[in-house]
Amino acid sequence: MARLRFERSFERYLLDGERPIFAIHRHWAVLALPVTWVLGLIGVLVIVFIKTAGAAQRALVPLVLIALSFAVLHVLWEWVCWRLEWFILTDKRLLLTNGVIDRRTGTMPLIKVTDIAYHQPLIGDLLGFGTFVLESAGQDQAMHEIQFVPWSVNYYRLINAAVHGVEPDERDLHLVLPGSPWWQKVQLVRFADPIPATIGQPTAETIDSTDSRAIPLVLGDTPAPKTPRHRPVAEAEVLFESEDIKARRRAADTGPIPHYPPSSLD
Secondary structure, three states: HHHHHHHOHHEEEOOOOOOOEEEEOOOOHHHHHHHHHHHHHHHHHHHHHHHHOOOHHHHHHHHHHHHHHHHHHHHHHHHHHHHHOOOEEEEEEEEEOOOOOOOOOEEEEEHHHOOOOOOOHHHHHOOOOOEEEEEEEEOOOOOOOOEEEEOOOHHHHHHHHHHOOOOOOOOOEEEOOOOOOHHOOOOOOOOOOOOOOOOOOOEEOOOHHOOOOOOOOOEEEEOOOOOOOOOOOOOOOOOOOHHHHHHHHHOOOOOOOOOOOOOHHO
């Protein structure tokens, strides 16, 4: 139970209804340098035992053991940091969270991702990791460069598929977390079917003219009304509508109309 909670600790950063696509740790090569120091100090310790003796050995062995102890503690610390660091892609954003005592989390919405640069050096090609450089529309970015990404080619394609809302490549499906397909619900731009509408032409169905103060749009084969109907006037019909705007409305009250007798017009 403790291991499962430890492995699934990234779920605390997800929103309700947010679909995680992948959640990964960085490549194990991030631990290569600390482990190299430990192996090197072990080699030094062996050389000290072989090449020295007497007082020199008694003086050097404690120093090498102290250095080796610090190196081992450093490896353990880096391993804990590595296990608690997550690079997460969801159907809404990218997240990078790290830290042991002081936790830090950076996010970037997918709609703000403008460019994804991918770099894989020779050693990364041999060991299977690469670097992502993310560019967004904003000036201040919470996450920019992500190093030591494992299976970098596959995850690069997955990020691009999520940004564009398309179905992922079949070669990358084994890396996707189980769940509903995100590409079936991601729709950045929604297009409506065109409605054939005319103004003042014979049509079959008339749109409710109370929804507009302009000349009504009509559909179908029934003739359009000769006189446009307008929204009925009511008190406080529109919030914060000034008197001059009310006076310009056709349906507004024009006030009393003065009557002039015919004799006064001669």
